[in-house]
Amino acid sequence: MVGIKKPKIERRDDILAAAKVVALRGGLETVSARTVAAEANLSNGLVYFYFESKDGLLHALLARLLTTTLDGPESGFGGDLASDVALFQMVATELEGLHTQRDEVDLLFQFYFFRQSADFRDQLNTGLRLYADTMEPITSRFAQQHGLAPEAFRSTLVALIQGAAIDVVRRPEEFSAEQLLQVVAALASTAPALGRRQ
Template sequence: MPGKPVPEEVRREQILRAAFEVAAREGIGGLTVRAVAAEAEVSHALVLFHFKRKEGLIHELLDWLIANTSVLHVSEDIARFPRALDRLHALLQQEMARLSHEPRHTRLFFEYWALGARHAQVRARIGTELERYRAAFRSIMEELLLAEPTTFAGATADGLAAVAVSWIQGCAVQAMNDPAHFDTGEYLAAVRGIIGQLARAGEAA
């Protein structure tokens, strides 16, 4: 007897996950409908039914990748911290751990970034999402500036958000380069040490 039919949204997610596995292994250049169908163990026609053509699959995979890498989620545990500085510290720790956990996502994201040099639509999509991710930090930075104006004298919410995102993205890149030896705790401790040294240098100046 035939099995129960698989809902279209479940099948679509299955195909996108298979597309990620192919692209992570072979690069975007190796992302063919036939390769994805084989990885997902579905027919070539079913992949085309959901994504129409290879180009559609490439763009949909970028959306899937962004949803799994560049969307900021503030957990309930983090939101309960009363101090903005404590929430920021926990959020940095969460994002550094999350993005360093799967270096293949970072590697593929950079490959899409390179593809954007030749494709305006890809470039615009990535640029929009990177800005959205940075903007998600602005509200906590604005609260931080109000709570501790002396500590962050001269800083702006935009500047602090940009620095925070730079730390997180740098963490992801280091984890991609050396996943066997990268340690999020050591990275965060180094960040705290650098901040402390810069603060003391600023006070002495």
């Protein structure tokens, strides 16, 4: 059951890909050296060689999900655009990507809600903070131009994206990034100035 000899990084990637398949098929609790080795057509020992334990394998899978799913806008994104255009394009990109990353988002929620150890929560919270940080230049510029508290605005925007992520996992057939963006645009264009609220 030992596969073809491959470079270490490629073998590690194969094992993580197999772990993802196992997790998607049966949930995180079904991920073990045995189930992953069977999926990857490798020996159990080879899985342990790369990851030492089930938790080691799950932490590596979570790290992979965080870097591939919560990547946010690239550095410098929107710097050449007006703040409202940059913000809208960033939100559109994040929301439109949810459908293609539905499985990965589902696994992130599984990690958050079912693997409740402090280590996994810390790793997730760090990933979410880094994701929010990628939005800082765009959200801060927009918030300052509109008299909003930058941190509160960024937090609200991330919550909107996270809510959409829950929706795409719960109701993938009904989820529409385009409709959500229309709602966001309508709310933004009809919002009264803070000082004139009745």
